[in-house]
Amino acid sequence: MTPLLEARRLVRSFGARRAVNDVSFGIAAGDALALFGPNGAGKTTLLRLLAGLLKPNVGAAAIAGEMLPAPEARARVGLISHRTMLYDTLTARENVRFAAQLHGIADAEGATQHALEQLRVADRAEVPVRALSRGLQQRVAIARAIVHGPDVLLADEPYTGLDEQGANALTGLLLERRAAGAALVVVTHALSEGLAVASHAAVMRAGSFVRHEATAGLDVVRYAAEYRELFA
Amino acid sequence: MTAPAPRRGAPTPPGLLAAAGLVARKDLAIEFRSRSAFLSALVLSLLSLVIFYFAWDPTAVAAVDVAPGILWVTFTFSGLLGLHRSFGVEQQERAMDALLVAPISREAIFLGKASANLAFVLGVQLVALPALALFYNLPLTTVLGPLAIVMLLSAIGLTCIGTLFAGITSNTRMAELLLPVLALPFFVPIVLPAAQLTAKLLAGRPLEESLGWLRILLAFDLVFLYACTIAFPFTLED
Numbered sequence: 001m002t003p004l005l006e007a008r009r010l011v012r013s014f015g016a017r018r019a020v021n022d023v024s025f026g027i028a029a030g031d032a033l034a035l036f037g038p039n040g041a042g043k044t045t046l047l048r049l050l051a052g053l054l055k056p057n058v059g060a061a062a063i064a065g066e067m068l069p070a071p072e073a074r075a076r077v078g079l080i081s082h083r084t085m086l087y088d089t090l091t092a093r094e095n096v097r098f099a100a101q102l103h104g105i106a107d108a109e110g111a112t113q114h115a116l117e118q119l120r121v122a123d124r125a126e127v128p129v130r131a132l133s134r135g136l137q138q139r140v141a142i143a144r145a146i147v148h149g150p151d152v153l154l155a156d157e158p159y160t161g162l163d164e165q166g167a168n169a170l171t172g173l174l175l176e177r178r179a180a181g182a183a184l185v186v187v188t189h190a191l192s193e194g195l196a197v198a199s200h201a202a203v204m205r206a207g208s209f210v211r212h213e214a215t216a217g218l219d220v221v222r223y224a225a226e227y228r229e230l231f232a
Numbered sequence: 233m234t235a236p237a238p239r240r241g242a243p244t245p246p247g248l249l250a251a252a253g254l255v256a257r258k259d260l261a262i263e264f265r266s267r268s269a270f271l272s273a274l275v276l277s278l279l280s281l282v283i284f285y286f287a288w289d290p291t292a293v294a295a296v297d298v299a300p301g302i303l304w305v306t307f308t309f310s311g312l313l314g315l316h317r318s319f320g321v322e323q324q325e326r327a328m329d330a331l332l333v334a335p336i337s338r339e340a341i342f343l344g345k346a347s348a349n350l351a352f353v354l355g356v357q358l359v360a361l362p363a364l365a366l367f368y369n370l371p372l373t374t375v376l377g378p379l380a381i382v383m384l385l386s387a388i389g390l391t392c393i394g395t396l397f398a399g400i401t402s403n404t405r406m407a408e409l410l411l412p413v414l415a416l417p418f419f420v421p422i423v424l425p426a427a428q429l430t431a432k433l434l435a436g437r438p439l440e441e442s443l444g445w446l447r448i449l450l451a452f453d454l455v456f457l458y459a460c461t462i463a464f465p466f467t468l469e470d
Contacts, residue, residue: 075335102334
């Protein structure tokens with residue numbers, strides 16, 4: 001199947017250090033890649049390359065054939081980071097609506113309400129973000145990232161700060177996006193959370209993929225043991 | 233790579249000016265809620281005017297001679313406070329990343345931020361100018377129209393340069409120090425004709441007598457607006 005998100009021989013260095021080293025992969029519509037690895041493995045840098053926030057030194061990434069960081073490709077991306085990317089003096093609704101307007105959503109108000117309801121935070125929509133707990137802020141951040149119905153959802157530690165209800169809502173949302181034909185990349189340290197939503201899993205070390213496989217038939221306990229052994 | 237897939241029913245991202253308007257409105261909403269930068273700039277302006285007033289010897293220098301310099305020193309430094317703040321709000325939770333992922337041009341981000349900063353600087357000028365007239369007993373009402381033109385044109389140039397350098401320095405550890413150090417030399421081509429025009433106007437001379445300075449001010453506005461808009465995207469490269 002033609003990949004919706006494609007990375008080809010991506011290399012990104014910071015000074016002498018190669019944060020991402022010759023990474024290639026493709027994700028088809030409706031598939032999800034869970035990306036694991038220790039701190040400093042290059043996961044966040046890879047995600048920033050896929051979001052068009054960083055330019056690769058070598059290689060290229062594309063979404064449905066549109067090369068990143070072209071606006072046509074960025075329009076299809078939703079990004080969830082471990083930072084909320086929200087304005088703390090604006091309300092939850094204003095933050096999400098601003099994102100909808102930047103993407104040119106015709107009914108920005110309706111899309112905003114729908115996204116806030118999906119994350120079960122609509123009842124706090126008029127509260128300034130700074131007055132929300134870290135978990136609720138994360139829910140608003142996720143609502144901001146999905147308000148335009150992105151074809152590619154990039155999530156860097158999306159479960160950070162979420163309680164059980166929030167985590168369940170997020171898992172449901174990720175599976176829903178997959179079912180709707182979106183391609184997902186989920187960076188997480190929690191193997192069980194990542195594998196629960198992923199069709200493929202990859203492990204990064206020193207900027208490169210050291211494992212990359214389909215999750216179908218994967219034994220989570222054995223995978224976790226092998227993962228621990230890899231970094232022992 | 234595969235050929236681009238058509239995206240049915242895809243929303244149309246806003247154009248340059250519409251996106252700039254969204255960014256400006258967002259920045260002004262943030263400032264309106266907190267008012268922290270505006271109040272800081274306003275207090276700095278008023279304090280500067282008071283200090284200059286007590287340091288001024290009216291028997292040695294006439295008010296119309298000293299006022300233009302005081303006015304532009306005050307506006308320049310108070311404006312810097314707001315310019316620094318405009319990118320500070322983007323850094324707190326890396327909100328700038330969300331702006332950069334959105335399908336709007338980097339030029340739109342610059343124009344939006346510069347527009348919000350222009351409104352900020354004009355707001356400070358609107359309050360500080362009557363205070364200056366009060367302290368120095370200046371005949372402001374007779375020159376208000378031409379002076380407003382000079383202040384608007386000067387504010388455009390100052391905010392273009394200031395927004396660009398605020399963007400450049402926002403990721404640095406010493407942004408508050410670097411911004412004035414880098415921006416002030418570029419303020420000179422704006423502040424010089426602005427001060428000259430203000431001096432002529434306060435001395436009771438008609439604006440037509442100083443068209444040369446006005447043309448210089450206008451020319452630098454256009455150059456800075458164009459150059460800063462083009463240069464801004466390069467400041468966002470990692």
